Amino acid sequence: MSAVLAMLALPLPCAAEEASPWRLTPGVFGTLGAVYNATDQVEFRRDVSQTHGAEGGNLSFATDSLLGLQLNVGYGKQLEFVGQVVSKLNEDNGWEPKLSRGFVRYVPDESLRLRVGRIPQQFYLRLDSRDVGYSYRTIRPPVDVYGFASNDTLDGADLVWTKAWKDALWNLTLTGGNTQFAVAGVSDTPKLLLGGLVVDLYYRDWQFRLAGTLVTTREPGRVNPVVAPLRATGEPQAVQLADLLANPGDHYNQVLLAVVYDHGPLLVETLAQRITNNQAVGVAFDNGYATLGYQLGKFAPYISFAMMDSHNDLIDTGLSDPAYAQLNRAARAAQVRAGQVSDQHSLSLGLRYDLARHFDLKLQIDQVWVDNSQLIIDNRPDPTPNIDMTVIGLALDFAF
DSSP states (O other): OHHHHHHHHSOOHHHHSOOOSEEEEEEEEEEEEEEEEOSTTEEEOSSTTOSOOBOBTSEESSSSOEEEEEEEEEETTTEEEEEEEEEEOOTTSSOOOEEEEEEEEEEEETTEEEEEEEEEOSOOSSOSOTTOGGGSSSSSSOHHHHTTOOOOEEEEEEEEEEEEETTEEEEEEEEEEEEOOOOTTOSSOOEEEEEEEEEEEEETTEEEEEEEEEEEEEEOOOOOTTHHHHHHHOOHHHHHHHHHHHSOOSEEEEEEEEEEEEETTEEEEEEEEEEEESSSSSOOEEEEEEEEEEOBTTEEEEEEEEEEEESSOOOOOOOOSGGGHHHHHHHHHHHHHTTSOOEEEEEEEEEEEEEETTEEEEEEEEEEEEESOTTEEEOOSSOOSOEEEEEEEEEEEEEO
């Protein structure tokens, strides 16, 4: 015993030395989700990258489920390395883990922050990633707004400048880099160059956001397979549609306005955006959402309305001969997949229950009205617009 006491009395050089400037912070997060869709022959998807969704009359555990790992390595107060890997249903119908974040963050002082690498885009109002379900109230961010953006990362850099003024705090974010959206069934989507400006004003319980983004096609994707058959018909309308599908817009503009009110138990989020392009075919729409939530102890009920309305209509092929029925269906499907038309509205009612630290349980019912939407998979033999869907979701989120 005396030998042990003598050892404890010895000086400890490691403890006396200055603490190491290195920090290592691992993390794990995920969602176990179940989704039931009551509409036959129509599949409900979380985003357009999913090869399949919740089929009508069946229970799907793939739509909302995912698992993620994150590692933060910090050095001092100014430098941090962040890596994140996520496994979820992807455009290849697999669950292979993919690098969703991988960047260096440099904070020289309280007013500046620079990130370089695979960074998150400024898509969301009060969160950094839709993959961490525990960080937000609903089961999933509104599909009508975020479902078309299957990739929320950017290979590039962003710079944030922060300025305090009286009771207000200003954030100015400049973003630039390359990205590519994954779309199920499309093997080669365009590679995009993106530049954006985001202005956030935080005033007491309010957040106001104004954002603008310019997107240019850096490398075009694969030519749509219906282009050649449409041109081969010789019908002027079909040839015109083929030309449009072969040359979709290569310049896109996005303007966004959002307001958040967060006071005590009450939370209100509203967002509206417009996306346009320089061609008569392709992605061009207005969308947005409004969510109202209230905290009652461990319970947080909420209601949300979201919408997505395309600027364009389906373009007719002009091929009236019944022999072209299959080609007409393919031309319609090609326009829907290209985002020519994506009209969808959703009303969601939900309840979040914080059942333990780092765990929550959510129940959500969505009533979805669809008209030629890119966000669903329509397996009906003769697709028609105006689909009413009821979707029920249950999710267990965790984050450590």
